[in-house]
Amino acid sequence: MRIVIAEDSAVVRAGLAEILADSGHQVLAAVGNAGDLLAAVDEHHPDAAVVDVRMPPGYTDEGLRAAIAIRRDHPATGVLVFSQYIETRYAADLLGAAPGGGAAGVGYLLKDRVGDVDEFVEALSRVAAGGTALDPEVVTQLLRASRRDTGLGSLTARERDVLALMAEGRSNGAIAATLVISERAVEKYIASIFSKFGLAPSDSDHRRVLAVLRYLHP
Structure with a gap:
């Protein structure tokens, strides 16, 4: 680099x-x-x-x-x-x-x-x-200052857990290990998050990053 x-x-x-x-x-x-x-x-x-x-x-x-x-x-x-x-x-x-x-x-x-x-x-x-x-502490502090995101309220507790780990930059495998669930389950949670946030598949947008931004940005 x-x-x-x-x-x-x-x-x-x-x-x-x-x-x-x-x-x-x-x-x-x-x-x-x-x-x-x-x-x-x-x-x-x-x-x-x-x-x-x-x-x-x-x-x-x-x-x-x-x-x-x-x-x-x-x-x-x-x-x-x-x-x-x-x-x-x-x-x-x-x-x-x-x-x-x-x-x-x-x-x-x-x-x-x-x-x-x-x-x-x-x-x-x-x-x-x-x-x-x-950093997880950065995520926590941003969440406290970012409660106006209407899409966030539609997520389940487990989807919030998955999205918080995505925000830290974790891979699907690392998320699965942290939450003690299968990678297939992680994939399903992420697909549900994308759906609730209205993030359709696209060749130009990085949906994972966009979901994190939706989660953190007021």
Whole structure:
């Protein structure tokens, strides 16, 4: 992968660059503020960007707002927010910012909950390939801030469980193992979710991602 990193801490920034380089990936730029991040993405058109939420000058949500801009203006670049903080105000906007409602990959992981390097690199690879990688706590917080989605009320409790695991980026096999059900049952639940959300088969839309966006976006 070709990657850009935006992290205000020089130590963390250098560590991420070393981890990704050691894993065989190319770090095109490692920057410390949102303005430099946007400039780097404009210049390099990377496969993925790793972005912290709080960066100079205000240390509030500069990184997340830059990530939203990347999703909107560079839909081929996957965006992985990697932070200590959950910003629900903008996180749902991040998930829906790409043209077409989620054609590019997106992730939101909490630094203190990533278990190991392989887990992080695998999540970033999934995002770069157009998938999702959402921390369960991020999903929980977004759900609390997103109760106006009328389609969500039609789902059964088990369908909600399946969709929550889809939002984390889990495969059908992983969902089946977590819920202790068969993969065939998972497929039936997902088909029912698509039906209730009105997501008909399409050559251009990624229904799995669209269902996750419907679930999380107010």
